[in-house]
Amino acid sequence: MNKRKIEVCLTPVLLPLYDIENSIVVVIDIFRATSSICYGIANGAEAIIPVAKVEDCLNYQQTDCLLAAERDGKVVEGFDFGNSPFAYTEDKVKGKTIVLTTTNGTYAISESRKTAYQVIVGSFLNLDAICNYLQKQDKDVLLLCAGWKNKFNLEDTLFAGAVVTQMGLDNFEYDDSAYAAEDLYLQAKDDLSGYTSKASHGKRMQKLNLEKDIAFCLNHNLTNVIPVLVGDKLVKM
Amino acid sequence: MNKRKIEVCLTPVLLPLYDIENSIVVVIDIFRATSSICYGIANGAEAIIPVAKVEDCLNYQQTDCLLAAERDGKVVEGFDFGNSPFAYTEDKVKGKTIVLTTTNGTYAISESRKTAYQVIVGSFLNLDAICNYLQKQDKDVLLLCAGWKNKFNLEDTLFAGAVVTQMGLDNFEYDDSAYAAEDLYLQAKDDLSGYTSKASHGKRMQKLNLEKDIAFCLNHNLTNVIPVLVGDKLVKM
Numbered sequence: 001m002n003k004r005k006i007e008v009c010l011t012p013v014l015l016p017l018y019d020i021e022n023s024i025v026v027v028i029d030i031f032r033a034t035s036s037i038c039y040g041i042a043n044g045a046e047a048i049i050p051v052a053k054v055e056d057c058l059n060y061q062q063t064d065c066l067l068a069a070e071r072d073g074k075v076v077e078g079f080d081f082g083n084s085p086f087a088y089t090e091d092k093v094k095g096k097t098i099v100l101t102t103t104n105g106t107y108a109i110s111e112s113r114k115t116a117y118q119v120i121v122g123s124f125l126n127l128d129a130i131c132n133y134l135q136k137q138d139k140d141v142l143l144l145c146a147g148w149k150n151k152f153n154l155e156d157t158l159f160a161g162a163v164v165t166q167m168g169l170d171n172f173e174y175d176d177s178a179y180a181a182e183d184l185y186l187q188a189k190d191d192l193s194g195y196t197s198k199a200s201h202g203k204r205m206q207k208l209n210l211e212k213d214i215a216f217c218l219n220h221n222l223t224n225v226i227p228v229l230v231g232d233k234l235v236k237m
Numbered sequence: 238m239n240k241r242k243i244e245v246c247l248t249p250v251l252l253p254l255y256d257i258e259n260s261i262v263v264v265i266d267i268f269r270a271t272s273s274i275c276y277g278i279a280n281g282a283e284a285i286i287p288v289a290k291v292e293d294c295l296n297y298q299q300t301d302c303l304l305a306a307e308r309d310g311k312v313v314e315g316f317d318f319g320n321s322p323f324a325y326t327e328d329k330v331k332g333k334t335i336v337l338t339t340t341n342g343t344y345a346i347s348e349s350r351k352t353a354y355q356v357i358v359g360s361f362l363n364l365d366a367i368c369n370y371l372q373k374q375d376k377d378v379l380l381l382c383a384g385w386k387n388k389f390n391l392e393d394t395l396f397a398g399a400v401v402t403q404m405g406l407d408n409f410e411y412d413d414s415a416y417a418a419e420d421l422y423l424q425a426k427d428d429l430s431g432y433t434s435k436a437s438h439g440k441r442m443q444k445l446n447l448e449k450d451i452a453f454c455l456n457h458n459l460t461n462v463i464p465v466l467v468g469d470k471l472v473k474m
Contacts, residue, residue: 152414177389
């Protein structure tokens with residue numbers, strides 16, 4: 001029997017190199033878009049609509065949607081909030097639809113939805129749920145790291161490695177980046193916080209006093225909820 | 238004092254994201270283009286002209302250049318040879334100019350020459366020479382992995398990690414991919430051959446019975462020669 005493929009796309013720029021028609025794509029933007037999306041859906045948000053541009057977000061101004069926009073780690077002026085997970089608590093998001101644009105994560109989602117079999121959203125907050133789900137499917141898997149402005153980043157790759165490690169070589173065929181992600185994760189897993197503190201985006205967030213966000217996004221398995229893209233909306237699977 | 242930057246560009250697709258006007262670019266295609274280029278220049282080849290396409294190579298048919306062309310691991314039909322290092326021995330290349338096109342490496346060279354301050358060629362065969370040279374310059378460093386058909390590969394990243402490790406955090410500021418490359422190298426360095434055997438291109442070459450090429454390309458420091466791009470030619474620095 002042919003093994004299923006598990007591949008790691010290290011940045012969205014590389015996505016066109018992958019054939020994902022028969023793949024489940026897991027979008028990964030650990031600091032902080034996909035962590036916040038998982039937390040928001042877990043906390044009862046009805047839907048999160050990822051849009052690529054700030055202007056796309058503004059199109060929803062006359063609706064009752066919450067508008068969330070982040071660029072370069074900061075809330076865009078004039079918006080309700082950005083992508084800090086602490087803005088996605090139950091009291092704020094339950095029953096609401098959120099329109100969200102971020103520097104990296106929402107771009108990765110909009111790119112992958114064009115051709116993937118299915119697009120789901122992963123973070124350490126729902127790591128085991130993602131892995132359990134993927135194990136039970138019969139599709140190939142592409143772990144899509146959002147990166148930072150299309151460059152490689154450490155934290156997204158580490159999460160990809162955490163998933164690869166749980167999938168395992170018995171059932172999956174790895175590509176080179178899956179091997180690399182797994183080995184980096186195994187090296188970092190006992191001190192993810194220390195390891196990611198050297199990451200460029202970790203440093204950037206420290207400068208913006210976002211240490212609490214970083215620590216929160218490294219929590220494992222706070223929820224079993226998996227956000228899945230249906231049409232243009234992320235909803236609870 | 239600002240530290241110099243050392244960055245790792247994991248595939249040529251990502252090159253446009255880097256500002257390399259003030260950088261020395263080290264092009265890396267371990268299996269086998271840059272290993273063979275280093276070996277050929279060390280063995281007295283007068284020059285190696287990297288060209289992107291097989292057709293570009295054919296333009297030199299009426300000259301006394303040797304024509305070398307590789308695609309998908311094999312010598313292209315009708316050519317003198319491809320990019321096996323064993324075709325670049327002294328008896329074959331001394332005093333000769335070689336026009337070379339390969340699947341990945343020569344594309345990386347032609348892309349980087351457009352804007353880089355300087356382009357040099359690295360491989361395990363001249364690792365220490367490359368590092369000694371880079372230490373003495375005052376430029377930033379970009380380690381450009383040729384990858385496989387624009388995707389990430391393990392062996393090029395490991396070599397990048399070997400260079401990063403020698404440069405060190407005391408003198409250089411790393412980007413995220415430099416951290417990752419260093420950590421992968423430190424994990425793999427005691428058994429590079431075992432580690433790279435899981436790499437997709439390693440497997441591809443095993444199928445083509447190129448194990449001897451792989452083993453040769455993992456030799457360290459056979460030469461102190463550094464090929465440097467001058468105009469459109471790689472020559473001994």
